[in-house]
Amino acid sequence: MKAVWYQAVGPAAQVLHHGDRPDPVPQPGEVRVRLHASGVNPSDVKSRDGLRGPMTLPFQIPHSDGAGVIDAVGDGVAPDRVGTRVYVWNAAWRRSDGTAAQYVCLPAQQAVPLPDDVDFATGACLGIPAMTAAWAVFADGDVAGQTVLVTGGAGSVGEIAIQLARWAGATVIATVSGAAKAAVAHAAGAHHVINYRDQDVVEAVMAATSGNGVDRVVEVEFGGNLAATLPIIKVGGVIASYGSMADPTPQLPFYPLMFKNVTVRMLLVYLLPPAARALVIDRLAAAMAQGALRPRIALRVPLEDAVTAHQAVESGDLIGNVVIDIA
Structure with missing residues (x-):
């Protein structure tokens, strides 16, 4: 799969790499999502820059938020989840595999159904x-x-x-x-x-x-x-x-x-506990259903331009979210 990753913290142009990594395989209790969009948040760029401390993992595919379609499931996950449009949360939280990639595997509960009338770019803004x-x-x-x-x-x-x-x-x-x-x-x-x-x-x-x-x-x-x-x-x-x-x-x-x-x-x-997470997921779903939730997207770039996305977030000049489109 195509992905962006880093193996040392520092400036985006110096440490972010774009290239090929092995396709992940879902483990028991996990789903694999074919990602179409990845959200870039201030916490993502701070972690990459080292402002949140040194790396604790050997490599990092960044970004916790994203959206796409479940294309495979691990043991213990209902097979009918395959084909479901979803947004994901906490993909890169204390894990190496974030959403700056064509695929991500993560616990099934971290992939939330995305309504058909909500595009993937918007879905990538529903996490953090x-x-x-x-x-x-x-x-x-x-x-x-x-x-x-x-x-x-x-x-x-x-x-x-x-x-x-x-x-x-x-x-x-x-x-x-x-x-x-x-x-x-x-x-x-x-x-x-x-x-x-x-x-x-x-x-x-x-x-x-x-x-x-x-x-x-x-x-x-x-x-x-x-x-x-x-x-x-x-x-x-x-x-x-x-x-x-x-x-x-x-x-x-x-x-x-x-x-x-x-x-x-x-x-x-x-760190939201399960009951709090369920509450916010329900409130977001209800607001989306009534057309009341409209995240603003200020910049969209392709995966190979992840450096541009990180620099745009760091600049603080944009009003709205930065989203990476994943082909």
């Missing part, structure tokens, strides 16, 4: 970004009637979080850093969009909520935004955070959070 967004929105139950603040509302996770929260009946406020990103957040369904570069976030949120604040924050930058989050979170509110790059070791204002009975929820989508 969509599942993170869904868990950030729904981890504590339904949000109908709540006010949800999504920070970084034009990011891959943020945009989907807006779509899901709006679909679920919440009033959605989003923060962004510019006019182009504001347009993305509005199009995703945000009722109010705040440009934090030229507006005071606390004042704008309180004005949008008639002074009531928000029930839930889907947070891309926990530490960097904490000073603004604290005055706008309601008593009993939830901060659901999946990032804190600007301030990775924030000082926690324990008593102000405690006296508001705030829940601080940290999210790592790779």
